[in-house]
Amino acid sequence: MSVFSRLKTPTLALIMVTVWSPGLLAEQSDPSVCPTSDGSWSERALERSLSTQLGLPTVPHPVDNPPTAEKITLGRKLFFDRRMSINGTMSCAMCHVPEQGFANWELQTSVGVEGRSVKRNAPTIINTGFLDVLFHDGRDMSLETQFIMPLISRNEMANPSVGRVVAYLQGQPEYQPLFDAAFGAPPSLDRMGKALGAYQRTLTTGGSAFDRWYYGGDKTALSDSQTRGFELFQVKADCASCHVISDQSALFTDQEFHNTGYGWQREQIRQNPSPTTRVQVAPNVFHEIDRAVVASVSAPPQADLGRYEVTEDPDDRWMFRTPALRNVAMTPPYMHDGALPDLRSVIEFYNQGGPDHVFKDPRIRPLDLKGQEIDDLEAFLQALTSPGLDCLAAEARINAPDNF
Amino acid sequence: MKRRQFGALATAALVMGGPLRALADETCQSPYMPKITGHEEYVYIWTLGVEGMGDGQDKMVTVDLRPGSETRGQVINSLSIGGRNEAHHAGFSADRRYLWAGGLDTNRIFIFDVHSDPANPVLHKTIDTFVKDADGPVGPHTFFALPGRMMITALSNDDDHGGRTALVEYTDEGDFVETHWMPTAENMRGAEAVDGAVADGFGYDVRALIRKNVMLTSSFTGWSNYMMDFGQMLGDSEAMKRFGSTIVQWDLHTRQPKKVFNVPGAPLEIRFPWGPNANYAFSTTALTSQLWLIHEDDAGEWQAKAVADIGDPTKIPLPVDISLAADDQTLWINTFLDGMTRLFDVSDPHHPKQIYEKKIASQVNMVSQSWDGNRIYFTSSLLANWDKKGADDQQYLKAFTWNGSELVPDFELDFYELQLGRAHLMRFGSSELYSA
Numbered sequence: 001m002s003v004f005s006r007l008k009t010p011t012l013a014l015i016m017v018t019v020w021s022p023g024l025l026a027e028q029s030d031p032s033v034c035p036t037s038d039g040s041w042s043e044r045a046l047e048r049s050l051s052t053q054l055g056l057p058t059v060p061h062p063v064d065n066p067p068t069a070e071k072i073t074l075g076r077k078l079f080f081d082r083r084m085s086i087n088g089t090m091s092c093a094m095c096h097v098p099e100q101g102f103a104n105w106e107l108q109t110s111v112g113v114e115g116r117s118v119k120r121n122a123p124t125i126i127n128t129g130f131l132d133v134l135f136h137d138g139r140d141m142s143l144e145t146q147f148i149m150p151l152i153s154r155n156e157m158a159n160p161s162v163g164r165v166v167a168y169l170q171g172q173p174e175y176q177p178l179f180d181a182a183f184g185a186p187p188s189l190d191r192m193g194k195a196l197g198a199y200q201r202t203l204t205t206g207g208s209a210f211d212r213w214y215y216g217g218d219k220t221a222l223s224d225s226q227t228r229g230f231e232l233f234q235v236k237a238d239c240a241s242c243h244v245i246s247d248q249s250a251l252f253t254d255q256e257f258h259n260t261g262y263g264w265q266r267e268q269i270r271q272n273p274s275p276t277t278r279v280q281v282a283p284n285v286f287h288e289i290d291r292a293v294v295a296s297v298s299a300p301p302q303a304d305l306g307r308y309e310v311t312e313d314p315d316d317r318w319m320f321r322t323p324a325l326r327n328v329a330m331t332p333p334y335m336h337d338g339a340l341p342d343l344r345s346v347i348e349f350y351n352q353g354g355p356d357h358v359f360k361d362p363r364i365r366p367l368d369l370k371g372q373e374i375d376d377l378e379a380f381l382q383a384l385t386s387p388g389l390d391c392l393a394a395e396a397r398i399n400a401p402d403n404f
Numbered sequence: 405m406k407r408r409q410f411g412a413l414a415t416a417a418l419v420m421g422g423p424l425r426a427l428a429d430e431t432c433q434s435p436y437m438p439k440i441t442g443h444e445e446y447v448y449i450w451t452l453g454v455e456g457m458g459d460g461q462d463k464m465v466t467v468d469l470r471p472g473s474e475t476r477g478q479v480i481n482s483l484s485i486g487g488r489n490e491a492h493h494a495g496f497s498a499d500r501r502y503l504w505a506g507g508l509d510t511n512r513i514f515i516f517d518v519h520s521d522p523a524n525p526v527l528h529k530t531i532d533t534f535v536k537d538a539d540g541p542v543g544p545h546t547f548f549a550l551p552g553r554m555m556i557t558a559l560s561n562d563d564d565h566g567g568r569t570a571l572v573e574y575t576d577e578g579d580f581v582e583t584h585w586m587p588t589a590e591n592m593r594g595a596e597a598v599d600g601a602v603a604d605g606f607g608y609d610v611r612a613l614i615r616k617n618v619m620l621t622s623s624f625t626g627w628s629n630y631m632m633d634f635g636q637m638l639g640d641s642e643a644m645k646r647f648g649s650t651i652v653q654w655d656l657h658t659r660q661p662k663k664v665f666n667v668p669g670a671p672l673e674i675r676f677p678w679g680p681n682a683n684y685a686f687s688t689t690a691l692t693s694q695l696w697l698i699h700e701d702d703a704g705e706w707q708a709k710a711v712a713d714i715g716d717p718t719k720i721p722l723p724v725d726i727s728l729a730a731d732d733q734t735l736w737i738n739t740f741l742d743g744m745t746r747l748f749d750v751s752d753p754h755h756p757k758q759i760y761e762k763k764i765a766s767q768v769n770m771v772s773q774s775w776d777g778n779r780i781y782f783t784s785s786l787l788a789n790w791d792k793k794g795a796d797d798q799q800y801l802k803a804f805t806w807n808g809s810e811l812v813p814d815f816e817l818d819f820y821e822l823q824l825g826r827a828h829l830m831r832f833g834s835s836e837l838y839s840a
Contacts, residue, residue, distance in 0.1 A: 082535075082562060087487065087510050089627075097564040106566055107628055108640045114488060114509060115631030115789040279720065280644040281691035282668035287718050289638065293741060296792050298635020333642050341641055401562045403511075403535040 034391035055211030075199025098393035108338030116155035121338030129201035143197035229380025252325035261354030263318030458823035477815035495547030506544035601666035606648035623648020665708035693717035785826030
């Protein structure tokens with residue numbers, strides 16, 4: 001069975017035109033023309049992770065974890081293996097869904113083992129190989145170690161220990177040759193991390209319309225509206241002071257932590273919820289439901305103090321890492337808790353200057369963007385989508401997920 | 405079918421020894437199954453384990469219903485099966501010797517032997533490989549008996565835990581046969597979309613009308629939604645976009661999807677009547693709180709239309725289980741959020757009318773009635789993370805007698821007080837089935 005005949009999830013391009021379309025149709029590639037020549041998929045992925053794509057820096061591979069096709073093959077299998085959770089229901093890919101920009105369009109915040117609530121939105125893992133700090137709160141610094149916490153977090157994959165996972169892998173005949181090929185050694189925790197890190201560093205894609213325009217010299221790559229949006233991004237809206245664009249490449253993040261007032265605002269709403277909740281019951285049908293009804297079936301919502309939960313420094317309350325904006329049109333919903341459904345909502349939040357909050361970053365201020373300017377800024381964000389996303393998703397689906 | 409027609413049919417069936425020879429069985433079962441003769445003797449309750457309560461495991465609980473028994477109305481057996489699997493629905497095999505019960509979370513299927521000792525079911529076999537067998541469907545839900553086969557609806561998939569899913573067929577022995585993916589807008593699999601329906605590929609229930617070669621499936625939501633905290637989901641605008649809006653008509657024998665109907669708001673249970681000329685089925689939509697009729701028109705084409713509101717739809721009472729009387733005249737409809745049961749007169753299926761209502765508890769989910777309609781049983785749990793919190797999280801089996809005008813309490817069991825867990829699906833058992 002081919003990859004595309006099995007897929008329950010339609011490709012990115014298909015999803016965007018269905019009734020549940022999360023955003024505007026963006027530039028996408030045709031999966032049927034994804035590269036297929038010259039060796040295996042993992043060799044092509046290896047070549048990609050060692051090359052420099054237009055608009056991106058070179059992938060920074062750790063000195064002690066040089067990539068190989070064998071590590072990438074193993075890392076992909078681990079990433080999609082649902083047996084890595086305590087009850088065989090969760091893998092990395094259940095929250096970082098390839099066809100959904102390696103994020104999740106269908107939930108504001110993630111759901112883990114036994115349906116347990118995660119308080120944050122699943123970020124895309126595309127281009128995370130370039131980041132120095134990981135997670136919304138920067139709690140880890142390396143792809144080689146970040147996987148451990150999701151493995152054992154009770155509300156994610158819920159394993160009682162990492163040792164249990166390693167022991168499981170050691171007992172699986174299918175994994176023995178893969179670890180042997182990648183490391184010449186049996187499964188271990190650090191080897192799992194190296195394989196997962198090597199695989200995730202292949203999930204890189206540049207070459208967006210913006211890249212072709214800004215770095216490639218193609219003056220026709222952006223529309224007039226997108227060009228105006230770029231100017232707004234740089235100057236009037238000052239987005240670029242945090243979502244940085246450098247001379248040679250752009251990750252669209254300073255990799256720093258900022259208090260935009262959004263986290264504080266969400267905490268105020270958590271403490272003082274509205275008396276009703278607007279609930280969609282069918283396409284274009286909504287009802288306002290009393291808070292008491294919703295509360296009767298709700299676990300208490302969790303507070304989120306952002307970076308403070310890592311540092312315990314009061315000054316870090318409600319600070320979150322600046323997200324990279326590449327492919328941002330392909331990763332709704334937005335913000336650390338996914339409460340903003342589309343790019344327009346995000347722009348409007350910043351245009352209004354965020355809530356009046358004493359610890360807020362002074363750069364968050366009313367922007368006075370007018371209607372056409374908002375359109376232009378949104379158009380520019382659409383220009384950050386790489387044409388290779390569908391091919392990354394297709395490559396990721398080279399084999400079916402592992403199940404018991 | 406009118407009551408007198410049903411009476412004549414039942415009498416004729418008794419004489420002929422046909423499928424309606426029984427007079428006291430739960431309705432709404434697969435028509436391929438034998439019926440219980442006499443009074444239902446046991447009710448098997450597929451019960452969700454609760455962390456920190458008792459052994460914390462899912463279990464099949466057996467309650468004695470035998471008239472005159474010293475243990476009538478009591479739990480006489482509880483069989484824990486290991487883990488919390490999101491125990492949900494269950495269905496007998498066509499020979500009614502085995503009860504298949506599914507876990508919506510872990511995808512495990514537990515096959516209980518209920519014929520060797522109907523008072524004490526034992527675990528006969530566990531299928532741990534449902535997702536791998538079927539190549540992707542997640543969340544085994546309805547178990548609908550076909551001759552020698554078990555047709556299972558799934559609710560989700562292992563790609564993204566969304567709602568796209570399939571029907572999966574096993575032999576009675578528990579061997580995988582085939583996966584039938586639901587039609588989607590991108591791949592209609594030969595089906596036709598009716599009245600602007602957008603084939604969502606979602607699944608929930610399956611029922612069949614054999615003499616018309618019609619099988620119907622309904623559509624709920626994927627794992628991410630049915631597993632998550634209910635209140636969190638109601639506030640998640642993305643999650644709330646992802647509920648089914650379709651009922652699909654299939655060719656029962658070829659498993660070919662024929663039509664996709666537009667039924668917005670998550671149509672759940674499907675019930676065909678028993679009458680020989682009753683060419684229709686009922687379903688209810690959970691979110692839009694409507695009773696729907698899927699019926700054959702004068703031209704022989706099947707259609708779908710809403711025929712009644714259930715409670716006040718703007719308050720989202722959340723219709724859940726339904727139970728159609730064996731004479732096809734009345735339909736019990738439970739609504740989870742207000743804890744109500746409502747009885748509808750459906751003698752004219754195109755114009756149902758509510759004729760009775762009663763609050764059962766703070767929450768109510770399943771309803772099962774005896775074949776004669778005199779005994780009505782209710783249980784409480786919808787889904788582990790959708791059930792109410794705190795004091796409103798009442799978990800029970802409640803038995804009532806229906807005297808024609810009101811529900812009269814018979815007995816009730818508090819499943820939390822008994823340290824059992826969350827009471828969900830009920831199926832009736834009887835030793836009389838296996839005595840020949």
